[in-house]
Amino acid sequence: xxxxxxxxxxxxxxxxxxxxxxxxxxxxxxxxxxxxxxxxxxxxxxxxxxxxxxxxxxxxxxxxxxxxxxxxxxxxxxxxxxxxxxxxxxxxxxxxxxxxxxxxxxxxxxxxxxxxxxxxxxxxxxxxxxxxxxxxxxxxxxxxxxxxxxxxxxxxxxxxxxxxxxxxxxxxxxxxxxxxxxxxxxxxxxxxxxxxxxxxxxxxxxxxxxxxxxxxxxxxxxxxxxxxxxxxxxxxxxxxxxxxxxxxxxxxxxxxxxxxxxxxxxxxxxxxxxxxx
Amino acid sequence: xxxxxxxxxxxxxxxxxxxxxxxxxxxxxxxxxxxxxxxxxxxxxxxxxxxxxxxxxxxxxxxxxxxxxxxxxxxxxxxxxxxxxxxxxxxxxxxxxxxxxxxxxxxxxxxxxxxxxxxxxxxxxxxxxxxxxxxxxxxxxxxxxxxxxxxxxxxxxxxxxxxxxxxxxxxxxxxxxxxxxxxxxxxxxxxxxxxxxxxxxxxxxxxxxxxxxxxxxxxxxxxxxxxxxxxxxxxxxxxxxxxxxxxxxxxxxxxxxxxxxxxxxxxxxxxxxxxxxxxxxxxxxxxxxxxxxxxxxxxxxxxxxxxxxxxxxxxxxxxxxxxxxxxxxxxxxxxxxxxxxxx
Numbered sequence: 001x002x003x004x005x006x007x008x009x010x011x012x013x014x015x016x017x018x019x020x021x022x023x024x025x026x027x028x029x030x031x032x033x034x035x036x037x038x039x040x041x042x043x044x045x046x047x048x049x050x051x052x053x054x055x056x057x058x059x060x061x062x063x064x065x066x067x068x069x070x071x072x073x074x075x076x077x078x079x080x081x082x083x084x085x086x087x088x089x090x091x092x093x094x095x096x097x098x099x100x101x102x103x104x105x106x107x108x109x110x111x112x113x114x115x116x117x118x119x120x121x122x123x124x125x126x127x128x129x130x131x132x133x134x135x136x137x138x139x140x141x142x143x144x145x146x147x148x149x150x151x152x153x154x155x156x157x158x159x160x161x162x163x164x165x166x167x168x169x170x171x172x173x174x175x176x177x178x179x180x181x182x183x184x185x186x187x188x189x190x191x192x193x194x195x196x197x198x199x200x201x202x203x204x205x206x207x208x209x210x211x212x213x214x215x216x217x218x219x220x221x222x223x224x225x226x227x228x229x230x231x232x233x234x235x236x237x238x239x240x241x242x243x244x245x246x247x248x249x250x251x252x253x254x255x256x257x258x259x260x261x262x263x264x265x266x267x268x269x270x271x272x273x274x275x276x277x
Numbered sequence: 278x279x280x281x282x283x284x285x286x287x288x289x290x291x292x293x294x295x296x297x298x299x300x301x302x303x304x305x306x307x308x309x310x311x312x313x314x315x316x317x318x319x320x321x322x323x324x325x326x327x328x329x330x331x332x333x334x335x336x337x338x339x340x341x342x343x344x345x346x347x348x349x350x351x352x353x354x355x356x357x358x359x360x361x362x363x364x365x366x367x368x369x370x371x372x373x374x375x376x377x378x379x380x381x382x383x384x385x386x387x388x389x390x391x392x393x394x395x396x397x398x399x400x401x402x403x404x405x406x407x408x409x410x411x412x413x414x415x416x417x418x419x420x421x422x423x424x425x426x427x428x429x430x431x432x433x434x435x436x437x438x439x440x441x442x443x444x445x446x447x448x449x450x451x452x453x454x455x456x457x458x459x460x461x462x463x464x465x466x467x468x469x470x471x472x473x474x475x476x477x478x479x480x481x482x483x484x485x486x487x488x489x490x491x492x493x494x495x496x497x498x499x500x501x502x503x504x505x506x507x508x509x510x511x512x513x514x515x516x517x518x519x520x521x522x523x524x525x526x527x528x529x530x531x532x533x534x535x536x537x538x539x540x541x542x543x544x545x546x547x548x549x550x551x552x553x554x555x556x557x558x559x560x561x562x563x564x565x566x567x568x569x570x571x572x573x574x575x576x577x578x579x580x581x582x583x584x585x586x587x588x589x590x591x592x593x594x595x596x597x598x599x600x601x602x603x604x605x606x607x608x609x610x611x612x613x614x615x616x617x618x619x620x
Contacts (some may be wrong), residue, residue, distance in 0.1 A: 050453075050483055050488075185340040188567075188569060189554075193556065212483060215555070218557060218561050252485060254486040255488075256488040256518045257484060258491075258514050260557065262536045
């Protein structure tokens with residue numbers, strides 16, 4: 001195993017919810033004593049159902065949020081204090097891709113200017129280099145010549161490519177994708193997954209890939225961590241997880257994946273067939 | 278369309294043969310002929326014909342923007358200006374396309390009902406969910422409030438909502454997405470419709486909830502013999518629930534066949550491409566055979582075959598002449614100049 005790039009040790013994050021008017025606030029433990037190590041160059045997929053704490057874990061891993069207990073270490077160091085100079089540098093090194101590209105982009109600014117803004121914020125470069133870098137990354141994600149478009153002039157798949165371009169132009173080490181392909185059609189999803197996989201090799205990226213789709217997790221993940229109610233209940237190499245799931249919840253999830261073909265249809269049909277016979 | 282079931286060594290059938298289900302499939306419950314939905318002169322759905330029989334599930338598949346949801350909306354008579362719909366919609370042998378709104382209200386909810394994609398948006402946020410279901414019953418003739426109340430609880434029980442009495446008093450925001458979807462289903466089946474239109478009813482749900490909902494729809498169909506039109510873009514769901522599949526592309530049906538034919542021997546290049554780009558079919562980590570480009574906007578459809586610009590098999594003919602629908606045996610059809618040979 002390569003050196004660990006991200007380590008989470010006993011991380012817990014709680015939220016208070018409710019508490020309006022006369023009701024007492026209730027404390028929800030979104031992430032509960034989670035430990036996770038992600039090695040350099042690895043794709044770690046995190047799967048689980050809505051409310052299992054996947055997104056909170058992603059935000060903690062990115063340093064957008066700090067844990068109530070436990071620690072998050074990036075290359076062996078905790079994230080710097082927000083606003084400080086080292087913190088600014090870290091922001092470039094860890095990049096985040098959200099589920100909905102149309103809300104992640106500014107509807108009033110061209111794609112090129114939104115990608116270029118990353119360079120202005122994180123690097124010093126002259127206008128010519130800047131333009132060159134923007135064109136280069138747009139070409140790489142398959143949006144060559146579309147830099148002057150506004151988000152509304154692009155399809156969902158193109159927008160997600162633009163978001164990837166914006167994340168990758170500063171050459172991050174860790175890319176965290178939170179349901180990055182969930183809102184896309186299967187055909188477009190395949191395009192984006194292919195692009196992500198080739199960019200990963202080219203940029204030597206380490207990835208945390210949050211998804212509720214076990215098929216996607218299996219396709220991209222070297223390793224899969226299964227979350228349930230804020231905890232990681234199973235965390236293993238992808239092949240093992242699918243062949244020999246250990247935790248009951250993993251088995252439940254695997255059993256709920258729709259059949260690949262009608263020949264493999266679920267048991268209730270077989271039961272109906274038996275009743276008919 | 279009888280395919281043999283797979284028989285294991287001990288002689289038990291692991292796959293139900295198609296004919297175990299087709300035994301319950303009866304005459305046409307809904308038939309749509311030459312349906313078009315237009316915005317001005319642009320056809321968003323063009324000359325679409327579909328039919329679904331009693332006890333049968335027809336899946337409508339395709340990418341976003343292919344007209345699946347619009348087709349459903351048109352069947353329900355919910356097309357509003359600036360859109361216009363034309364064509365014939367026969368429900369249980371009766372033409373409903375030109376019924377006035379008042380008469381249509383007597384049909385909707387009772388004979389044909391729809392489950393919308395986003396339950397949170399389809400439910401009234403400021404009315405208790407029990408009351409919303411009771412309203413359907415009251416519109417369609419259950420006059421006694423006490424009876425409606427009992428009926429609502431029975432329906433909630435039926436769709437697997439835990440503690441029905443408590444859930445009936447909840448507002449939509451107090452329920453999870455899966456629970457709201459069950460409320461929607463309870464509402465849709467309240468009057469035991471003959472035809473159920475389900476527009477991506479499980480797309481927003483977790484896989485475990487999805488499996489429960491699919492199972493529930495199946496059981497309801499077994500009990501009541503309702504016909505289901507099920508819209509989805511998830512081919513796994515199609516494999517689970519469909520008897521027959523219609524593949525839509527850019528406002529038209531490009532292929533229709535039994536579910537076993539669609540998976541075993543898809544004929545249209547678009548169907549084949551959709552099948553190929555699913556994750557989980559290839560080796561993990563390898564490139565998926567994605568379909569290049571995207572669905573053309575209805576106002577910018579190419580001359581010739583609409584799929585030709587994205588098709589690997591497109592020849593000179595495809596670029597100039599639209600592909601006409603060829604009908605095959607047992608109700609299959611394909612709109613392609615060079616379809617894969619039927620097996």
